[in-house]
Amino acid sequence: MKNVLHWNPPENLQGVEVTYTVQYFIYGQKRWLNKPECKNISRTYCDLSDETSDYEHQYYAKVKAIWETNCSKWTETGRFYPFLETQIGPPEIALTTDEKSISIVLTAPDKWKSNPEDCTISMRQIYSNLKYNVSIYNIKSKRMWSQCVTNHTLVLSWLEPKTLYCVQVESFVPGPLRPAQPSQKQCISTLEDPTSALK
Amino acid sequence: EFRFGPCRVEGVALPGLWEAFRTVKDAVQVQDNNTSIRLLRCEVLQNVSDSESCHLVHDLLKFYLNTVFKHYYPKIAESNTQPSFSTLANNFVFIVSKLQSSQAGEMPPDKDRARRRFLLFKRAFKQLEIQAALTKAFGEVDILLTWMGKFYQL
Amino acid sequence: DGGEALPAPQNLSVHSANMKHLLMWSPVVLPRETVYYSVEYQGEYESLYTSHIWIPSKWCSPIEDAECDVSDDITATVPYNLRVRAILGSQTSAWSILEQPFNRNSTILTPPGMEVSRNGFHLVIELEDLGPQFEFLVVYWRRELDTKEHAKVLRRGGIPVHLETMEPGAPYCVKAQAQVKAIGRNSAFSQAECVEVQGEALPL
Numbered sequence: 323m324k325n326v327l328h329w330n331p332p333e334n335l336q337g338v339e340v341t342y343t344v345q346y347f348i349y350g351q352k353r354w355l356n357k358p359e360c361k362n363i364s365r366t367y368c369d370l371s372d373e374t375s376d377y378e379h380q381y382y383a384k385v386k387a388i389w390e391t392n393c394s395k396w397t398e399t400g401r402f403y404p405f406l407e408t409q410i411g412p413p414e415i416a417l418t419t420d421e422k423s424i425s426i427v428l429t430a431p432d433k434w435k436s437n438p439e440d441c442t443i444s445m446r447q448i449y450s451n452l453k454y455n456v457s458i459y460n461i462k463s464k465r466m467w468s469q470c471v472t473n474h475t476l477v478l479s480w481l482e483p484k485t486l487y488c489v490q491v492e493s494f495v496p497g498p499l500r501p502a503q504p505s506q507k508q509c510i511s512t513l514e515d516p517t518s519a520l521k
Numbered sequence: 522e523f524r525f526g527p528c529r530v531e532g533v534a535l536p537g538l539w540e541a542f543r544t545v546k547d548a549v550q551v552q553d554n555n556t557s558i559r560l561l562r563c564e565v566l567q568n569v570s571d572s573e574s575c576h577l578v579h580d581l582l583k584f585y586l587n588t589v590f591k592h593y594y595p596k597i598a599e600s601n602t603q604p605s606f607s608t609l610a611n612n613f614v615f616i617v618s619k620l621q622s623s624q625a626g627e628m629p630p631d632k633d634r635a636r637r638r639f640l641l642f643k644r645a646f647k648q649l650e651i652q653a654a655l656t657k658a659f660g661e662v663d664i665l666l667t668w669m670g671k672f673y674q675l
Numbered sequence: 676d677g678g679e680a681l682p683a684p685q686n687l688s689v690h691s692a693n694m695k696h697l698l699m700w701s702p703v704v705l706p707r708e709t710v711y712y713s714v715e716y717q718g719e720y721e722s723l724y725t726s727h728i729w730i731p732s733k734w735c736s737p738i739e740d741a742e743c744d745v746s747d748d749i750t751a752t753v754p755y756n757l758r759v760r761a762i763l764g765s766q767t768s769a770w771s772i773l774e775q776p777f778n779r780n781s782t783i784l785t786p787p788g789m790e791v792s793r794n795g796f797h798l799v800i801e802l803e804d805l806g807p808q809f810e811f812l813v814v815y816w817r818r819e820l821d822t823k824e825h826a827k828v829l830r831r832g833g834i835p836v837h838l839e840t841m842e843p844g845a846p847y848c849v850k851a852q853a854q855v856k857a858i859g860r861n862s863a864f865s866q867a868e869c870v871e872v873q874g875e876a877l878p879l
Binding site: 522531532533534536537541586587590591594598603604607608610611612613614615618 | 718719720721723724725728730733748750751752753780807808856857858859
């Protein structure tokens with residue numbers, strides 16, 4: 323839910339000092355609203371996450387360029403629907419191991435908040451049907467298998483001792499297709515089996 | 522499958538409807554010049570109980586079939602997005618047929634509440650000029666599908 | 676609607692298996708000529724609300740073969756009318772319409788192909804990739820002890836999926852059936868396949 327408006331500078335104004343002003347609009351309401359932090363700015367992006375945080379609403383944004391004594395027409399976005407269009411990041415992965423098993427604990431990503439003081443909302447609270455695709459790689463045998471899980475813990479048992487396993491996880495929500503954002507691969511090695519050490 | 526309270530509808534692939542609407546979304550929504558009006562607003566769709574949901578979705582989908590899709594079709598024909606439109610329309614036909622057959626045990630209070638919600642939507646629709654209303658209603662199919670998705674079980 | 680000189684295609688029929696729907700007809704044969712065909716479809720919505728409307732098939736407008744894969748056109752579980760006509764240069768034949776509307780819920784569902792393997796102590800299955808509309812019910816059990824069956828629903832084919840962690844010294848058997856939620860039907864179960872983890876040996 324980090325929603326940032328981006329735009330390209332006007333083509334025929336290289337070398338000219340250009341500033342931009344952004345406004346946004348909530349579909350179904352009456353007026354365009356200003357974003358003070360994005361008034362007369364020189365950068366070409368504007369973070370509208372706070373303004374578009376009610377993900378059940380739909381939004382428009384527009385930007386105009388100002389240079390010398392001129393200003394351009396507004397350029398407007400299409401209708402933006404955060405609930406459907408936001409990308410869902412990968413969960414946090416915590417791995418613990420013993421000789422023959424790996425425990426995986428997954429923590430759903432949090433909803434973006436620009437002010438750290440704001441209360442934290444998990445994406446699972448927004449998408450109750452959030453699921454995870456867990457891929458497990460046995461580095462020694464070079465084999466992979468995957469599992470689709472709904473809850474946040476998973477125990478892989480009867481693994482091979484003293485073997486490196488890597489785990490990669492992707493969140494997904496049934497509904498419109500969204501670009502996938504798999505996690506980094508996280509690897510851990512199962513411990514040595516003490517009984518085999520005694521032989 | 523969809524579970525609208527007592528009404529079950531199996532046989533609809535919701536991702537397919539999303540994909541169908543995604544291909545027409547921008548072309549339709551850009552024609553909607555009344556952005557200060559939202560037909561499927563919070564009072565229509567928020568906090569709908571399970572028992573109301575079957576009546577409400579039935580009324581809404583029938584309205585979309587009999588009024589919105591039917592009279593909006595000429596614009597679709599011009600923009601060669603007929604296949605996507607056909608996917609949406611035929612799946613709505615299928616859902617309505619399944620809802621009709623499973624509306625057992627109608628509870629009057631739920632039906633009345635659902636009816637009042639639907640009339641809020643219909644009144645807002647009627648207040649607009651017909652072509653503007655058709656364009657806006659069709660452009661809000663993503664809002665409708667999002668609400669229906671809350672009753673969809675994988 | 677098209678010259679009568681060119682004969683219309685005959686004997687239209689649909690062969691549908693595993694949600695792949697093939698409209699077939701007898702070819703129009705003219706010596707030293709290549710005849711093309713054009714296919715159109717109409718769902719229940721179109722026939723109820725806009726009956727004059729027919730939609731060109733995604734892959735067969737036009738096509739040279741005497742068959743057309745209409746799977747991408749049939750996107751709802753309602754009856755569809757299908758029609759085809761012949762095209763030769765600027766000439767077109769009359770339309771031939773499929774006698775009975777086609778509904779995808781009549782498709783033939785066959786048991787899915789599957790490969791059962793073991794990765795160390797892990798029972799792994801890879802199912803045939805039959806496309807996004809298919810899910811699979813996989814049933815597995817340990818043959819020696821009780822025949823208590825375990826079941827898992829797999830959302831897609833084409834990738835190896837972990838079923839169970841096996842205990843050594845007993846064969847594990849697996850069978851699978853294809854499920855298509857879009858039509859609310861399942862295939863028969865496949866033949867069971869069994870694998871075994873040998874005695875106390877260390878995992879490979």
